[in-house]
Amino acid sequence: MSYIKGDQKSFRLDHDVPSPFPRKVGDRVAVDERCQCWAPRSHHMDTVGYGHGACPPNECEKFSFRSFIFEPRVTTTGQGK
């Protein structure tokens, strides 16, 4: 994997470990996970597992789960949420 230094906007990570996302969580689809540092798991380095390592821009040493990031809920009524 390669880590390209830069700010969050230009931040890019090429993962060696395949992403487990999107994946079903209950009746919703998680597209990523939020770390305690607020960066998504996709912005963390790989260890043996996808995105379980450090997140250098946030000086985060190790991914620790805060919450799932779900894809926007799709409704047929157009009311959202």
Ligand SMILES: [Zn+2]
């Ligand atoms: Zn983190």
